[in-house]
Amino acid sequence: MRDTPLRLAVFDCDGTLVDSQHSIVASMHAAFAHHGFDLPSAETVRRVVGLPLDVAIRRLAPDVDEAFSLEVSETYKASFFQLRQAGGVVEPLFDGIEAVLDSLDKAGWLMGVATGKSQRGLVATLNQHNLLRRFVTHQTADIAQGKPHPDMMFKAMTETGVLALHTVMIGDTTFDIEMAKNAGVQSIGVAWGYHERTELLDAGATCVVSTADELTEAVLAMAQD
Ligand SMILES: [Mg+2]
Structure with a gap:
């Protein structure tokens, strides 16, 4: 049997997983x-x-x-x-996000988060959706250098033992795309967040997706090279 390398998909949180x-x-x-x-x-x-x-x-x-x-x-x-x-924090998951995580999980991908949120904020947000344990690495700007510095990407790869070649960053802003580029990692932009598609492409995103299904396809396609 051919050895399958470990693969890691790192998600931004605000504007990518949840609309906060x-x-x-x-x-x-x-x-x-x-x-x-x-x-x-x-x-x-x-x-x-x-x-x-x-x-x-x-x-x-x-x-x-x-x-x-x-x-x-x-x-x-x-x-x-x-x-x-006060119960006033409303951070719904974007449409289809759970299905994306399920599909990648089934395909054997490890998943992580890299966010400008604090650990406390990220844990609260992920817990709200029962997703904390879906992600094996939780990178936040209070324990690492913030985006677009590559620190969080490097830490996520070190913690999981996945090579840059087998890692992809997924985010809605140029800060995510630039962080990935600074870490030598490919990136996928999502068009449902807070920056424009053209900005994400100009920043160096490999592609920009418009739906959750497109995101799953784009990530899985990366495992074929
Ligand atoms: Mg974002």
Whole structure:
């Protein structure tokens, strides 16, 4: 029997697995209001989802220095936590995501997550959908360098023992595609998230898919080379 190499599919979370924009925009608005800043539009906030929190905040409020952006990050996290405690966090899975995970699992793929969320946030989100244990590696920006730095990709591959050649990153923003490129890993863009298809292709995505079925096909096709 031919040896089958271990293969790893690493998923971004916000905008790829779950549609979390409403909770993120609400928490960002609460944090900005708390510190007396003008509120950014929902569209502007969606553009920075996936970056480390303090970097995202500096993109939204360029006059804020690094130290203050860390303070605003803490306010954001507290707001998000309060929202979750109050049952106000709505993060539905995108259509067909469970079927994608089932298909890849059946085909023997290992799966991981790499996200700008914190460990606490990621665990809460995945637990909400009973998906925590579907992913063998959980990479977050509070224990690794954030996107587009390749640190989370490298850690995911080290933890699973999978080669870059046999790994693919799946995400909805250019930050995901750039992280993959920086790690020497192929990437698939998803068109249902927060950046445009053309941006993902321009950033170097191998392809961009529009549906969950297309995503399954695109990942499985990568195992044929
Ligand atoms: Mg994302």
